[in-house]
Every structure is written in C-alpha cells, then in structure tokens.
Amino acid sequence: MQVAIVTGASSGIGFGCAVKLAQAGMAVVGTGRDESKLAKLADAIGDRERIATLAVDLTAEDAPKRIVELAVSRWGHIDFLVNNAGVGSPKPLHETDDRTLDYFLGIMLRAPFRLARDVLPHMKPGSAIINITSTFAVVGGLRGGAYSAAKGGLTALTMHIACQYGAQGIRCNAVAPGVTQTPMVEHRLQDEAFRKMNVEMTPHQRLGTVEDIASVVAFLCSPGGSFINGQTIVVDGGWSSTKYLSEFALRSAWVPR
Numbered sequence: 629m630q631v632a633i634v635t636g637a638s639s640g641i642g643f644g645c646a647v648k649l650a651q652a653g654m655a656v657v658g659t660g661r662d663e664s665k666l667a668k669l670a671d672a673i674g675d676r677e678r679i680a681t682l683a684v685d686l687t688a689e690d691a692p693k694r695i696v697e698l699a700v701s702r703w704g705h706i707d708f709l710v711n712n713a714g715v716g717s718p719k720p721l722h723e724t725d726d727r728t729l730d731y732f733l734g735i736m737l738r739a740p741f742r743l744a745r746d747v748l749p750h751m752k753p754g755s756a757i758i759n760i761t762s763t764f765a766v767v768g769g770l771r772g773g774a775y776s777a778a779k780g781g782l783t784a785l786t787m788h789i790a791c792q793y794g795a796q797g798i799r800c801n802a803v804a805p806g807v808t809q810t811p812m813v814e815h816r817l818q819d820e821a822f823r824k825m826n827v828e829m830t831p832h833q834r835l836g837t838v839e840d841i842a843s844v845v846a847f848l849c850s851p852g853g854s855f856i857n858g859q860t861i862v863v864d865g866g867w868s869s870t871k872y873l874s875e876f877a878l879r880s881a882w883v884p885r
Contacts, residue, residue: 629678631703632849633657633695633747635686635739636713638665640810641760644838645710647672648846650679657699659684659713686713686739692746699750706750708849711740711782712760716812718775729774736778741785753797758848759786760841761802761860763868770825779804783860790858799857803844806864808836824877831872832865 632649636642638660646658650673658669658681666681673679680702684691699706714736719728744757764772765779782802789800807813807826816822817835826835840863847853848861862868 629703630654630707630849631657631699631705632708632710633659633699633706633743634710634712635659635695635743637669637681638662640812641805641808641838641841642710642712643669643672644842645712645845648839648842649708649710649849650675652846652850654678654708654849655703656680657682657695657702659686659695661685686743687734691739692743695743696746696750705752706747707752707755709744709747709757710760710845711743711757713739714760716775717816718771718773720771720773724773729777732774732778733781736775737781737785740782744785744789748793748798751798754854755797756799756801756849756853757786757789758845759783759800759802760845761786761804763804763806763862763864765802766804766860766862767868786860787858794857799848799854801848801853801856801858802860803841803848804860804862804864804868805841806830806836806862806867808838808841810838826867828874828877829872830865830867831870834865836863836865 632654634642634646637646637658646656646669650656655678658666660666663683670679670681680698682698684694759782761782762779764776765783769776786800786802844861844863
C-alpha cells in the first residue's frame with residue numbers, strides 16, 4: 629500500500645488532497661494544527677487502517693522528525709509528500725515587517741524544505757514530492773510580498789529536488805492554484821476589488837475548487853504522472869496566462885483612484 633503525507637490537511641486544499649489520495653487506495657498521514665479538524669479528516673476517510681493524523685506546528689524544530697516517524701512506524705515507508713500547508717492575506721513589501729516575513733517564509737519555504745529533507749531517505753524509486761505553490765509564484769501578484777517570495781522559493785526548491793533526485797526515481801513537481809474557494813479565501817472574496825481582479829480576469833465560467841487541485845495532485849501521484857518531473861502545473865482557469873477581461877469589465881467605466 630502506498631503512503632502519502634499531506635501537510636495542512638485539516639481544511640481546504642490539504643483536506644481535499646488527503647481524501648482524494650485515500651480514495652485512490654493510499655494510506656495517508658494528515659498534519660495540521662487543529663486536532664478537532666483532523667478528526668473530521670479521519671471521519672471523512674473512514675478507514676482507520678489507512679489514516680493517521682498529527683496535530684503539529686510545522687515550524688517547530690522537531691516537526692519533520694515526528695511526522696516521518698509516524699508514517700514509518702505505521703507503514704514502514706513513504707511514497708508521496710504533499711507540501712500544502714500555508715497562510716494567506718499577505719501584504720506588499722513596504723507594509724511587511726520582519727516578523728511577518730519570517731512567519732511566511734517559515735511555514736511555506738523552511739518547513740517544506742526540512743520535511744522533504746527528512747522524507748527523502750525513506751523514498752524509493754517511483755516516489756514523488758508535490759509542492760503546492762501559487763499563481764503568485766508564476767506572476768508578480770499585487771500585494772504578494774512575503775507570500776510571493778516564499779512560494780517562488782518553493783518553486784525553485786521543486787526544480788532542485790527534481791534535478792538532484794530524479795535519477796533515483798524520485799520526482800518533484802509543483803501545483804500552482806489560482807484563487808480557490810476555501811475557508812482561507814472566503815473573506816477575500818467578499819471584497820469587491822478582489823472578486824473583480826479574479827472573476828473578471830479569468831477566462832472560465834467559475835473560480836477554482838478544492839476538487840480541481842486535489843485531482844491534479846492525485847494525477848501526479850498516479851502512474852499517468854510518472855514521467856512528469858520538475859514542472860509547475862498551474863490550475864487557475866487561465867488567469868495567469870491570458871490577458872482576458874470579461875464583457876462586464878470591458879464595458880465598465882474607468883474610475884480614477
């Protein structure tokens with residue numbers, strides 16, 4: 629039985645990825661900070677023989693060791709690592725203090741780096757690491773700041789792992805979601821400017837869903853994705869790769885700021 633570790637699995641994209649991989653027959657180690665939310669993940673997967681959860685702060689010094697030991701003690705090996713945990717609501721460079729910078733880099737770059745480093749010795753040919761980045765790692769992103777810096781660093785780490793360990797049969801790819809309807813962005817979608825920037829500039833009839841992202845992650849962990857290495861798959865309905873404006877946006881009057 630294949631074994632996957634999913635960080636940030638207590639809600640949103642991580643929760644969806646953990647459930648999707650379990651549905652594919654894998655055993656899953658789900659990590660998060662909230663034990664009650666992780667209990668809901670275990671309930672959603674249903675099979676206690678194929679789910680283990682760990683409430684942990686990924687930035688803690690012993691976090692990678694605890695996560696790896698849980699996976700290996702339960703199932704003896706690790707096939708997939710999905711580095712998903714993250715935080716949102718960034719600020720632009722000039723509004724970002726050092727504490728915020730360290731917080732974003734710690735969760736979204738340092739923690740994935742350290743966990744991947746500890747997982748690699750337990751991976752065999754056919755294994756893979758999937759890093760959840762962002763469209764803000766592909767384009768600059770208004771107000772991206774420390775978030776863009778962390779996700780951009782994670783993209784570079786993805787390519788390094790793919791190059792360094794690909795010859796050992798260990799692949800590494802990134803999945804870069806656009807705005808995805810999760811609890812983390814619900815409040816942002818209430819902001820009219822934020823909605824316009826995403827809805828009116830996405831050449832698709834809807835915003836992204838957790839299922840969209842989880843399906844791509846599951847594909848990268850499947851035999852169908854076994855020759856994909858060192859890539860970033862952007863899942864954003866065309867937002868970052870086109871200059872699309874909706875009919876509404878094209879008809880709207882320009883308003884001076």
